[in-house]
Amino acid sequence: MHIEIDQDRCCAAGQCVLAADDIFDQRDEDGVVVLLDHVPDDADALARAREAAALCPALAIEVHA
Template sequence: MKIQIDESRCIAAGNCVMTGADIYDQRDEDGIVVVMDYAPEDPELQRQARAGAAICPAKVITITED
């Protein structure tokens, strides 16, 4: 699983962080979402990653399978 963020379109709503706190975080200076280090094979982290992407109001998170 690979997670990509289109930072140029992120509106810093934080919905992804609330849903996937073990995967997503926000930069302190501007609130733009970043992906934290994670174990891509962990089923719970995969669930959080997908839930965060689904709830993103700007649809800036793309998940691809390896």
């Protein structure tokens, strides 16, 4: 699995951080998503990454399994 983010699409809603704060963070200056872990390695992390992608109002997160 790997995760891709599109920072240009991000609207800084923060739903990804709420769903998976070990995988996603936000830049201090504008709140845009920052990817902390491109390749999480367990099933729980995969589930949380997929939840974050589903919650993203800008559809800025893609999870590839």
